[in-house]
Amino acid sequence: MRSNFQHLLLRQEEGVVVITMNRPEVLNAFNDAMLQELTEAVEEAAKSDDVRCLVLTGAGRAFGSGQDLSAFASAQHNAEAQPVSEHLKKYHRLLSLIREMPKPVIAAIRGVAAGISCNVALSCDLRIAADNARFIEAFARIGLVPDGGGGYFLPRLIGLGKALEMAMLTDEVSGPEAERIGLVNKCVPLAEFETETMALAKRLAQGPTRTYGLIKQLMYQSLDCDLPSALELEGRLQDAAKATADHREGVNAFLQKRRPHYSGK
Structure with missing residues (x-):
């Protein structure tokens, strides 16, 4: 994979x-360059057969402090600035x-994960947090609604009541509390x-x-469909899983009473 990024390690x-977001001097706040680099790196990892798990984390004391508001404010004063909705498409x-x-994609969070950085973490499949982690849906502090999928991920992970509490009150959620309410898998x-x-x-x-x-x-498609559709999807995907080399290896290992050696194929 490419390694000569300006804002990633x-x-x-x-x-x-x-993949480590590397702007520690601003607690890894997102600017356009880092967002573009991260998108490129994730896309390349998705295509690489050598990558079987991706970890996303932040350098220094934080996972990420959200959008770099200095760049955001400068763009707002530009008369020809594009709507925020266009920026969010990135x-x-x-x-x-x-x-x-x-x-699989794991978000590894230490220190603060605020705003858009928090919601990027929530988009990952699994989340592991250090006990000094702090999750903040900070948007309402500056008169904005949660973006970056926050309105989608939060209620599905922690329920509607807790999601509204985090979004409206903007109080910090600690790493241990995040584990208790299901925001992270492990602290x-x-x-x-x-x-x-x-x-x-x-x-x-x-693994396979x-x-x-x-x-x-x-799992993700079943969140948004009815039971008959979910069961039909289940059948199709089970057919696909049964055709994999790893399924055959898993069955053979079970019958031979040994540990399976998965190839990822």
């Missing part, structure tokens, strides 16, 4: 690619790539954060990758 290890492409990627001590993140990522990278992609498709 990339590391690849045992089928895992770690984020929407990134969110769609993460959701549609046929392999770990900061000292163990990187070790625990890589252990989870490598476990997924050693194509099956994981089909599981993502089943």
Whole structure:
């Protein structure tokens, strides 16, 4: 994968690619350049057979502090500035790539995850947080509604009442509280954060990758369809899973009473 990014750091290890947003001087706030680079990196990871799990994290003390408001404010004063909805389409492409990627994506969050950065984390399949993590849906503080999929992801993860509470009151949610309410899958001590993140990522990278992609498709599409449609989808995806080499390996390993060795195919 390409590695010469201005605002990203990339590391690849045992089928895992770690993408680190690298603007620590502004707590990894998004500007257009970093958003474009991140979109390119995620798209490349999705296509690479060498990548079987992706980890998205932030450099330094934070996952991300949201949109870089200095750049945002400058654009607002430009008489020919495009509508915010046009700008958001760039984020929407990134969110769609993460959701549609046929392999697992983990958000690894330490420190603050605010605004659009928080919602990018919520778009990932799994989230692991350090115990110093702070999640903030900060949009209402500046008179805006949650964007970057916040209105979609939040109520589906934590329920409508909690989602409205986070969006309206804009109070911080700590890492331990995020685990309790289902906003993250796991909260770990900061000292163990990187070790625990890589252990989870490598476990997924050693699994049946194509099956994981089909599981993502089943779960995400089932959220928005009725039961008959979900059952029809289930059948089609099970047919596809049964045709994989990893299914055959899993069955053989079970019958031979040994650990399976998945190829991701």
